[in-house]
Amino acid sequence: MTSAAPPPPAPPAPGDRTPDGSGAGGSGDWAAGGLVLGGVLMVVYGLFAVLQGIAAIAGDEVYTSFGQYSFEFDLTAWGWIHVIVGVLVVVAGLGLFTGADWARVASAVVVGLALIANFLWLPYQPFWSIIMIVTGLFVLWSVFNYRSSRPV
Secondary structure: OOOOOOOOOOOOOOOOOHHHHHHHHEEEHHHHHHHHHHHHHHHHHHHHHHHHHHHHHHHHOOOOOOOOOOOOOOHHHHHHHHHHHHHHHHHHHHHHHHOOOHHHHHHHHHHHHHHHHHHHHHOOOHHHHHHHHHHHHHHHHHHHHOOOOOOO
């Protein structure tokens, strides 16, 4: 006479969600994962921007321009812009890991500045600028779609 253990609880159905949108099948888990990925992408994005800026500062022969451009600056100035924006992106990206509201707001502002800088940088590095713009748009999406599960 052995006693049978109770069966394990059934896994939630694919469409089951908690009221806040998190839980199995909800978009809250995916967006929270997107926020972490957004933070990681911001740190990498910022480090690449710093390296891009250092390359522009170190030698103007690394980058070339296509003719006249409305937003043309000296490449050293563009280098400093990328270094400063890159450092701000790294700091805001590290702040995202804390889950603080200030970090989400700062991330949105700083990534917006980085998007503008990369749009204006298109004539110098078109392919790389497009990659950075798409990455920045994903970061903005993940920051704006995150819903905290903390009670208000």
